[in-house]
Amino acid sequence: MATQKQLSKDETIIQVVSELNGPALIDDVIDEVLRRWPTRAKDPKGTMRSHIRRYMPAESLLVLDDALVAPTGLVMRGVCFRVVVTTAEAEGGYLNVGDSFHFFWRRKLAGKQISFKDAKGTQIAGTLQMESEQKQGPWGLYTNVLMTFRMGEWFKKEGIRTDDSILVTVEDWDAGIFRLEREAAEVTQRRQTEIVEADQRLLNWLYDRLENSGSEMILAEPAVLAAHVQNCSYPAYPGSHWLDAMRQDGRMDCWDQYTIRYADAPSPFDFLSDDEPDEIELPEEKPLASEITQKVFTFYAYFKHNKKLWRRIEIQGEHDLQDFDDILRDAFGHDSDHLSGFWQRIRRGKTNRYREVDLATTSSLAEYRENAWQQLGSLDLKVGDQLKYVYDFGDWIEHTLELESISDPQVDVEYPRIAERNKPSYRNCIECKAEGKTTRAVWYCVTCTDSSDVLLCNECAKEHDDHYLEEIVY
Numbered sequence: 273m274a275t276q277k278q279l280s281k282d283e284t285i286i287q288v289v290s291e292l293n294g295p296a297l298i299d300d301v302i303d304e305v306l307r308r309w310p311t312r313a314k315d316p317k318g319t320m321r322s323h324i325r326r327y328m329p330a331e332s333l334l335v336l337d338d339a340l341v342a343p344t345g346l347v348m349r350g351v352c353f354r355v356v357v358t359t360a361e362a363e364g365g366y367l368n369v370g371d372s373f374h375f376f377w378r379r380k381l382a383g384k385q386i387s388f389k390d391a392k393g394t395q396i397a398g399t400l401q402m403e404s405e406q407k408q409g410p411w412g413l414y415t416n417v418l419m420t421f422r423m424g425e426w427f428k429k430e431g432i433r434t435d436d437s438i439l440v441t442v443e444d445w446d447a448g449i450f451r452l453e454r455e456a457a458e459v460t461q462r463r464q465t466e467i468v469e470a471d472q473r474l475l476n477w478l479y480d481r482l483e484n485s486g487s488e489m490i491l492a493e494p495a496v497l498a499a500h501v502q503n504c505s506y507p508a509y510p511g512s513h514w515l516d517a518m519r520q521d522g523r524m525d526c527w528d529q530y531t532i533r534y535a536d537a538p539s540p541f542d543f544l545s546d547d548e549p550d551e552i553e554l555p556e557e558k559p560l561a562s563e564i565t566q567k568v569f570t571f572y573a574y575f576k577h578n579k580k581l582w583r584r585i586e587i588q589g590e591h592d593l594q595d596f597d598d599i600l601r602d603a604f605g606h607d608s609d610h611l612s613g614f615w616q617r618i619r620r621g622k623t624n625r626y627r628e629v630d631l632a633t634t635s636s637l638a639e640y641r642e643n644a645w646q647q648l649g650s651l652d653l654k655v656g657d658q659l660k661y662v663y664d665f666g667d668w669i670e671h672t673l674e675l676e677s678i679s680d681p682q683v684d685v686e687y688p689r690i691a692e693r694n695k696p697s698y699r700n701c702i703e704c705k706a707e708g709k710t711t712r713a714v715w716y717c718v719t720c721t722d723s724s725d726v727l728l729c730n731e732c733a734k735e736h737d738d739h740y741l742e743e744i745v746y
């Protein structure tokens with residue numbers, strides 16, 4: 273009796289998907305995979321769904337949206353993209369396929385397996401060449417392998433010049449066959465509006481995928497390929513190359529060529545070359561509209577881990593984050609001898625997940641400040657937005673600041689101010705209590721506190737003068 277070789281989970285998924293003749297419901301695929309590859313996992317369907325969505329390489333299948341998967345080779349047929357010819361390429365009669373065909377050129381294909389056809393379907397003569405060049409990167413000199421396809425004759429015949437576009441259509445993704453068509457730079461120029469629209473469609477699709485992912489990044493290859501299948505398949509007119517479009521759009525980047533992340537998330541490049549962290553790149557400092565400088569931003573501020581302790585802070589649009597830090601320290605009784613920082617909490621799409629964007633480091637000492645000059649009015653805050661404020665990066669005392677309203681200032685009020693605070697529930701000095709007196713405690717002795725809190729009034733605190741005391745926040 274012939275024994276069937278036991279397939280692994282991934283092999284089973286690939287087998288099921290390869291039998292499809294078009295996009296299929298991910299739920300149906302999961303059912304079939306589980307039929308062939310039974311598992312005793314707690315939530316087999318859920319586990320399988322997240323495995324397929326997150327870990328299956330684009331080589332075998334693409335997750336097209338929440339509901340659909342498809343075999344990659346099948347849906348990649350007809351995908352179009354644009355390559356703008358550089359001066360070096362025009363003069364040398366070649367295309368830098370290593371860069372511009374990245375992801376579109378199936379990784380499993382052996383080096384030589386790439387071929388091009390012209391608009392009529394005739395094979396374009398040429399050779400693939402690999403050259404090493406020394407390049408200056410953030411970590412010093414490195415060797416870059418340049419993969420070029422030399423097709424000087426076709427370039428000459430088509431009259432290809434700098435800034436012309438080559439419109440590429442995937443004929444056969446599995447075999448690495450592409451169709452090329454020249455578009456003169458003047459034509460591209462005339463069709464700018466369509467290109468801008470196509471770029472927006474592609475980038476919005478990718479951004480949506482990023483916003484809806486569990487982590488704050490997505491794998492670039494499956495996302496870029498699926499984005500093209502959904503937005504740039506024949507007969508769609510191709511927008512800019514996705515890397516150019518992404519650079520112009522500015523919301524995301526793909527600096528490692530492997531993952532797509534929020535552009536305002538920190539990247540390793542932020543920490544290079546200097547001992548001091550670089551300033552976060554911020555939009556140019558623009559003078560604020562006079563209307564917003566006077567507006568009063570009312571924040572409901574509370575300790576993240578003790579919401580009973582809250583303050584209502586009013587601060588104007590013209591005040592900067594250092595002013596905000598000063599009033600918050602005052603409001604919550606923090607010393608001036610530690611650093612503090614602000615983050616903006618940004619809701620990710622329509623999900624209930626937030627990501628945090630670094631705004632500023634604040635300090636009583638100017639030399640430690642970073643971006644503390646940003647004015648409240650310049651942060652583009654809306655009612656309901658949240659900021660995170662941390663006092664002391666060692667003890668990490670975290671506060672949440674909710675923007676309750678933006679209103680006109682009252683006459684004769686000086687801002688910023690603490691407009692309101694929680695009703696204090698005062699506690700008494702334990703040493704006075706032992707003597708039968710009732711005195712309000714002001715200090716908390718960290719040194720003496722063991723199983724019960726050692727709370728002291730000003731007078732009794734004097735006898736703990738070499739102890740570590742903290743002022744009690746009410």
Ligand SMILES: [Zn+2]
Nearest residue numbers: 701704729732
């Ligand atoms: Zn006392």
Ligand SMILES: [Zn+2]
Nearest residue numbers: 717720736739
């Ligand atoms: Zn003590």
